[in-house]
Structure formats: C-alpha cells, structure tokens
Amino acid sequence: xxxxxxxxxxxxxxxxxxxxxxxxxxxxxWANLGAATPxxxxxxxxxxxxxxxxxxxxxxxxxxxxxxxxxxxxADLAPGATVRIDTVERHPKxxxxxxxxxxxxxxxxxxxxxxxxAAGESVSIGMRDWxxxxxxxxxxxxxxxxxxxxxxxxxxLQMAETIGVAGRxxxxxxxxxxxxxxxxxxxxxxxxxxxxxxxxxxxx
Numbered sequence: 001x002x003x004x005x006x007x008x009x010x011x012x013x014x015x016x017x018x019x020x021x022x023x024x025x026x027x028x029x030w031a032n033l034g035a036a037t038p039x040x041x042x043x044x045x046x047x048x049x050x051x052x053x054x055x056x057x058x059x060x061x062x063x064x065x066x067x068x069x070x071x072x073x074x075a076d077l078a079p080g081a082t083v084r085i086d087t088v089e090r091h092p093k094x095x096x097x098x099x100x101x102x103x104x105x106x107x108x109x110x111x112x113x114x115x116x117x118a119a120g121e122s123v124s125i126g127m128r129d130w131x132x133x134x135x136x137x138x139x140x141x142x143x144x145x146x147x148x149x150x151x152x153x154x155x156x157l158q159m160a161e162t163i164g165v166a167g168r169x170x171x172x173x174x175x176x177x178x179x180x181x182x183x184x185x186x187x188x189x190x191x192x193x194x195x196x197x198x199x200x201x202x203x204x
Contacts, residue, residue, distance in 0.1 A: 147182035
C-alpha cells in the first residue's frame, strides 16, 4: 500500500526512511522500519544495510523502553536464537518479558510469551510470577476473543485440570472449543480437541 505526498508515492518503509532522514534517533521510526521490512531482506539506512532485527535493536539502543521493538525482536528470533541488546544476550522469552514490563496490556505479547515458555517454567513480571498457563489466561482477560490464547491455554493445562477465566472454571476441552468459536477454521485447535477427547478428557 502506498500514499501520495507531493506527487510521489511512498510505501510504509519509505515513510520510515524519511522519518529517519529527518531524525536518525527516532526509536519509533526504527521499530516501524523493522516491521515494514520483509523477513530475510535488508533495508539501506544512510550507508548501512539493516535487517529487520537490526532495526529493532537500533530502536532499543535509542530507547530501551520501546515495547514494540522488544515484542517484535522476540517474534522474529528463531527458537533457541539470541540477540545482543544492551550488552546482554536475549532469548525470545526475555524480549517478551521486557515488552510486558513496559506494556502489560498487550494480549498478543502475553500469548507469545506463553508460547515460548516451557511447562513448569515461570517468569517475574510486576509483583508476581507467571506460569505458562497464567500468560494465556492474562491474554484472555485482556482479549477474550484471542483464539491463539485459547488454544495455547488448552494445550498448557494437564488432563482434567481446570483454570478460572472470566468467572468460569474451564477444562482443556472448553478452551479448544472457545478457540474454535473464535475461528472455526483453526486446524490446530481441532487437532488438539480430538486428541484430548480420545484420551478421555472430561467435557464440561
């Protein structure tokens, strides 16, 4: 998509480059440039060739409180990969945690964090520790129509385990059913639901 300004068409990437030409220390423009750059490609900024992740890292070098950059770095890193930010090697989980310490009202980031956490693992955000299933439940408190969070929550629960969400005690089957209410074409949710039913999971 493009927009015409002064008889010239600009893409999202070109708009960010214009912003950085005016102010090279605009952290938001760096973060937006990363988001506008296709995966696997580089973008030239002045004399530099930058990958998506390098754009996010530059945004964080300028402003370590840029929650979008933390979130996007976490999403872009391959499983097991790390990136050096502020002299520290960061895993995807670390990036999502930093994003949520800045902005705890982002359901997508809570869902992403739950997705990269191991069973039995916990992280500290705010004044409490969060387990994998807690992250998905928090995502759903913020956005009850987040299908990925419903699916993740169902997968995070043990057989016959229940969890309270919005005043309801829910089993894994309930969570997968909610994911399918949001998106009836969610093949992964259908597969998970079939698996827990065949294992004898009770239905509420």
